[in-house]
Amino acid sequence: MNSSRPTSVPRLVDTLRRSSRPALLWYDADGERVELSGRVLDNWAAKTANLCVDELDLVAGDLVVLGDDVHWRGLAVALGAWTAGAAVRPADPRGTTADGDVVVALVDAEGGLPPLLARPPAGARTVAVDRPALSLGLRGTEPGDAVDYCAEIRSHADVYSGLEEPDPEGPALPDPDGGEITHGRLLARALEEAAGGEERWGAAAAVHVPGRRVDPRFLLRVLAVLAGGRAVVLTDRDPADASWTAVLAAENAVGF
16 A cells, blocks of 8 residues: 555545545536535535534444435545544445434435434434535424434534544444454555556546445445545436436546
């Protein structure tokens, strides 16, 4: 692994903070495009970490269950949770409940709460995340006991001043090949997932990470692209859509 590359998620977001280049490009099925520079993505991750600690009482080692819908805000939640020293586990798409200390999920297309939040595990703090890029809060849906992510995130600090580093031996993410990936191994494992990526991606400025659902391998691939200094392209549209080829060409992007 290149010694100049970050070795942990907090160091990765430190690197993002110094960059004004695109770090994340999002296209949804309705054609919405969102571009976040490294500095802006770091800002979202820091605000999320602060929300987790200050409002949700999350402590290092807690488990954050993340709904499996692909969305750019879901990535911000994962980065923020890792920054705060938590473990992240994508929800099982076959289930409607999940055991965890914090459960975070996107509302549905109409703004309604998904089953993951409607029937949370006992004692879990829940967070409802809206979809539109300019959302200032849930649209006509009462969040119940859930924290309204888009309404609350703005009040949290732009810099996370908590742990300098998560416990390197603490769990961070289930390994898709079995077992658990620790915080100390998370970025190294991500780069293993992208073995040969530098040669495959060539001079491309961005890399599309395919997937219609968030799972551990999907998150590892996203981390690998960011750690390699390229922008990650995410979408919830069908990659088989003929228009997607033109989108990738316009973004100077290649497939993972």
